[in-house]
Amino acid sequence: MNNFFPLTVKGLKxxxxxxISITFDVPENLKNQxxxxxxxxxxxxxxxxxxxxxxxxxxxxxxxxxxxxVLVKKVENGVFSTYANEQLSExxxxxxxxxxxxxxxxxxxxxxxxxxxxxxxxxxxxxxxILKQVLQAETGSTxxxxxxxxxxxxxxxxxxxxxxxxxxxxxxxxxxxESSSNSSLEGRINKDKCKxxxxxxxxxxxxxxxxLCGPEKMIFDVKDYLVSENVNESKIKFELFTAVGSDKVExxxxxxxxxxxxxxxxxDDFEYIYNVDKADSILEEGIDQGLDLPYSCKGxxxxxxxxxxxxxxxxxxxxxxLTDQEVEDGYVLTCQSVxxxxxxxxxxxx
Ligand code: FES
Numbered sequence: 001m002n003n004f005f006p007l008t009v010k011g012l013k014x015x016x017x018x019x020i021s022i023t024f025d026v027p028e029n030l031k032n033q034x035x036x037x038x039x040x041x042x043x044x045x046x047x048x049x050x051x052x053x054x055x056x057x058x059x060x061x062x063x064x065x066x067x068x069x070v071l072v073k074k075v076e077n078g079v080f081s082t083y084a085n086e087q088l089s090e091x092x093x094x095x096x097x098x099x100x101x102x103x104x105x106x107x108x109x110x111x112x113x114x115x116x117x118x119x120x121x122x123x124x125x126x127x128x129x130i131l132k133q134v135l136q137a138e139t140g141s142t143x144x145x146x147x148x149x150x151x152x153x154x155x156x157x158x159x160x161x162x163x164x165x166x167x168x169x170x171x172x173x174x175x176x177x178e179s180s181s182n183s184s185l186e187g188r189i190n191k192d193k194c195k196x197x198x199x200x201x202x203x204x205x206x207x208x209x210x211x212l213c214g215p216e217k218m219i220f221d222v223k224d225y226l227v228s229e230n231v232n233e234s235k236i237k238f239e240l241f242t243a244v245g246s247d248k249v250e251x252x253x254x255x256x257x258x259x260x261x262x263x264x265x266x267x268d269d270f271e272y273i274y275n276v277d278k279a280d281s282i283l284e285e286g287i288d289q290g291l292d293l294p295y296s297c298k299g300x301x302x303x304x305x306x307x308x309x310x311x312x313x314x315x316x317x318x319x320x321x322l323t324d325q326e327v328e329d330g331y332v333l334t335c336q337s338v339x340x341x342x343x344x345x346x347x348x349x350x
Contacts, residue, residue, distance in 0.1 A: 003266070004045050004095035004294075005030055007068075012090055015071060015156050019122060020085050021060065023069040024096060036099035038062055038107075038133035039126040039211070039239070042070060043296045043304045045095035048083050055080040056296035056304055058125035058213075058239070059099065060157070062132035071156065073122040097294060100303055102323050103239040105130060105209060112140030113208035118189065118222055120148040120214030124156050126239055127213050135166050142168045144204065146197070148189055148214065150177040172202055189218050194225035205229040212238040240301040240320050252315045252338045259339035263291060264310070264347035274339055282314060282346060283334035293334070294348065300336040307334050312344035 007030075011023035026034045036042075041058040057070035072084040088094075103126050105115070115134055119127040124147060134141055149155040152175065161171060172185060174193075180186045184200045187193060197203035210226060212219045219238045226236055259274040263286055272289040279285040283305050286293050296304040303321035309330045314337040322331055334346060 004043075004097050005033060006093045007096045009088060009090050009092045009094060011069075012088060016154055018085065019071055019073040019156055020088075021069050021071050022057075022084060022088065022094075023067060024094070026068050033098045034068055034096075036063060036068070037104045038129040039103040039105070040099040040101040040129075041126065041302065042068070042099050043097040043294065043302070044070075044080065045097070046080065046083065048079055051079065053080045053083075054294070054296050054304070056100075056302040058101075058129070060125045060128050062129050062136065064133060064136050071122060071125045073156070097304065100306075101126075101239070102303070102321065102326075103130075103211065103213070103237055105134065105211070105237075107133060107137045109137055109139070111138060113138065113142075114204065114206075115141060115143045116204060116207040116210045117143060117145045118147075118210070118212045118214070118218070119145070120189070120218050122156055123214030123239070123241060125213075127211060128157055128160070130211055131169070132164075135164070135168060139168070142170075144170050144172065144202070144207070146172045146174065146189065146203070148174040148176065148218070151175055152178060172197075190221045191225045194222055198229070205231055207231075208235065210236045212236065213241070216240055238320075240299075252317060252340065254338070254340055256342045259312075259341070260343050261285070261339065262311075262343075262345040263293070263307075264345070264349055265291070265293065267349065274344075276338070279338075281317075281335050282332075282337045282339065282344070286334070295335055298335045300333050303333060305333055305335040306331055307346040307348045308332075308350040310345040310347050310350070312339065312341035314338060314344050314346065315340045 007024040010025040013021045015021050041056045043056045045054045060071050061067045061069045072081050074081045074085040117127045174185045176188050184196045212222050223236050257276050261274045263270045274285050294304050296302045300318035301320050314332050316336040318336050
């Protein structure tokens, strides 16, 4: 169920000049709801200047640290991120949804794997959680972290990363606006840089798993490069922080002009008529009809708007969040879903 729970802000800490860590107090009666896995995120909801704002942020703590904390980087014109960085205070209440997300390795203390983690900027957030949990839970595993930033000073979690003394971790810092003694570690990561890093024996193409988080271009460049080196796609997981470009959008054609949609949420059913020519998605239309539905990115990137199709069918324009299994089980991202049958029932409760 995609419910929100009111949580009190327990701690705030500036991590760089434009990013802040928010730690939440999770009361005893909600502890089970907020059990999380490394790499997951939570969706926060707050009324800011009369507008109901929902945003998803990755948890940067590892599960073994037993603390719920997210990182919010201020983005230009970002309503929530500006509020969090400039106005939020300890003791404030924020509505928070239980942890979600599939950017999660399956850890097992008996296995010894090699992980390649690639992050840029605030993309380090879920990667940092994964990194710490792997080092703690799989003592036989090794990690190469490639971490791109403008400068050392603007690097989120630089201090925390420097403090980790573990021979199983190798950190490769790349700066785009600072020179490095190793030229292969200068500049952003694209396909050419992947080739250079591989030729320098830094980027391994025989890693067991790859976790990528950062801008869309970096993610797809690294992924395409790895696939071109015959890395099996199933080994590559990525987390996008922003909606993807329109060239990735799949057009969905229907032969009816209106569909009857029923939405189940919090044990209640709501119905509305979906106008195929005018409406954008089942989620958007539901919100326009006055329903309080969960969402965050509205770009097919998080899975806050996940619901299950109970009757009829719906197709997603993009899906960067659901696993193949979830799709097979009938789940859709409602922000990307359009009806492909004249009657569709979706449930946010299942
Ligand atoms: S709101 Fe993020 S995938 Fe729909």
